[in-house]
Amino acid sequence: MPTLPNFQLLRPLKASDAVALRGQNPASRFLAGGTDLMPNIRHGLATPDVLIDLGNISELREMREADSTLRIGAGVTLATIANDPRVVARLPALAQAAVCVAGPTHRTMATLGGNLCLDTRCQYYNQSEPWREGIQYCMKLDGDTCRVAKKSKRCWAAFSGDVAPALMVLGAQVDILGPTGLRRIPIQSLYRDDGMNWLTLTADELLVAISVPFDDTRTSAYQKLRTRGSIDFAIAGVAVSLRRDRDAILDLRVACTGVSSAPFLIDGLQELSGKNLDEAGRTTIAARIEDACRPMKTTLTDVLYRHDVIPVLTLRLLQGLWERV
Ligand SMILES: Cc1cc2nc3c(=O)[nH]c(=O)nc-3n(C[C@H](O)[C@H](O)[C@H](O)COP(=O)(O)OP(=O)(O)OC[C@H]3O[C@@H](n4cnc5c(N)ncnc54)[C@H](O)[C@@H]3O)c2cc1C
Numbered sequence: 468m469p470t471l472p473n474f475q476l477l478r479p480l481k482a483s484d485a486v487a488l489r490g491q492n493p494a495s496r497f498l499a500g501g502t503d504l505m506p507n508i509r510h511g512l513a514t515p516d517v518l519i520d521l522g523n524i525s526e527l528r529e530m531r532e533a534d535s536t537l538r539i540g541a542g543v544t545l546a547t548i549a550n551d552p553r554v555v556a557r558l559p560a561l562a563q564a565a566v567c568v569a570g571p572t573h574r575t576m577a578t579l580g581g582n583l584c585l586d587t588r589c590q591y592y593n594q595s596e597p598w599r600e601g602i603q604y605c606m607k608l609d610g611d612t613c614r615v616a617k618k619s620k621r622c623w624a625a626f627s628g629d630v631a632p633a634l635m636v637l638g639a640q641v642d643i644l645g646p647t648g649l650r651r652i653p654i655q656s657l658y659r660d661d662g663m664n665w666l667t668l669t670a671d672e673l674l675v676a677i678s679v680p681f682d683d684t685r686t687s688a689y690q691k692l693r694t695r696g697s698i699d700f701a702i703a704g705v706a707v708s709l710r711r712d713r714d715a716i717l718d719l720r721v722a723c724t725g726v727s728s729a730p731f732l733i734d735g736l737q738e739l740s741g742k743n744l745d746e747a748g749r750t751t752i753a754a755r756i757e758d759a760c761r762p763m764k765t766t767l768t769d770v771l772y773r774h775d776v777i778p779v780l781t782l783r784l785l786q787g788l789w790e791r792v
């Protein structure tokens with residue numbers, strides 16, 4: 468295992484101080500649980516000279532309920548979220564996504580904010596320095612060619628966080644603190660489909676909290692496929708949420724992860740509102756997903772398999788929700 472390079476560790480007590488420190492230190496990074504950032508620093512994928520530890524900022528670790536909304540601080544751990552009785556009972560997709568991130572010890576350190584801001588991943592990038600030197604690097608870091616698509620002008624590294632799609636189908640909003648104050652955006656606006664620049668945050672913006680509405684007319688679920696069930700990142704992951712009235716779909720949302728540089732909601736499902744989940748409905752859903760999911764060869768797993776498995780996972784999850792309502 469490569470050794471860690473030297474860095475200065477700053478430990479602010481307030482979110483606004485963390486933002487100010489980030490602005491004063493251009494080559495710095497925020498450090499939450501460190502379960503993504505520290506391995507990346509060891510591999511030479513990030514080279515900050517200053518780390519701004521968010522662990523002493525108590526406001527980031529608050530979780531509170533008001534006006535039928537659960538506000539979860541960005542520093543709350545995934546273990547806390549997965550075990551919270553309100554999340555388990557009323558926001559099941561979120562609990563199911565949080566509990567399948569990495570392994571149990573990771574989840575006691577890993578935070579919601581770190582999970583949402585996770586680096587994108589690629590088989591040619593998440594490697595040691597000597598390995599990457601052997602292929603003369605790639606466009607995402609130190610090189611000029613994409614090894615996945617040689618003529619491509621963009622990077623296709625995949626966002627593989629589990630929690631973002633669950634929050635998307637639950638209609639979550641994100642509070643972001645920057646030098647000029649606080650702003651709030653829908654979670655899907657946090658991302659862009661670009662493996663090198665996948666977050667819409669500026670460098671000195673801090674994610675402070677995520678607000679998720681409780682909507683007890685909606686059921687939800689999350690499932691991912693991974694190579695080893697105990698620890699791996701998603702090869703493909705799907706979150707589904709459903710509102711149903713007797714035999715009619717009222718509202719259906721599907722979001723995917725692991726198959727592009729940003730997690731995303733599937734468009735075009737509104738046309739199913741008022742319809743039954745019959746064969747025609749299933750065919751429409753599968754077609755919308757197949758059109759939207761275009762994975763590239765960023766993992767060892769076959770691209771066609773990742774493409775074809777997403778509609779299968781979705782229809783299985785949806786059938787389970789349909790029968791449960
Ligand atoms: C073996 C292994 C398996 C893993 N498996 C999975 C998996 O199955 N699913 C999955 O989703 N992830 C997985 N991960 C990645 C990681 O463990 C999780 O995504 C974790 O939730 C990251 O959170 P963290 O608090 O540790 O983030 P950190 O590593 O501290 O930070 C991650 C990034 O987010 C930024 N950041 C952190 N907090 C904020 C904030 N509040 N505002 C702005 N930026 C911020 C940091 O600067 C950094 O760039 C795995 C990691 C390892 C090593």
Ligand code: SF4
Pocket residue numbers: 588589590591592605606607608612613614615616621622623624662765
């Ligand atoms: S998709 Fe291309 S540019 Fe991006 S990390 Fe992979 S090989 Fe590098």
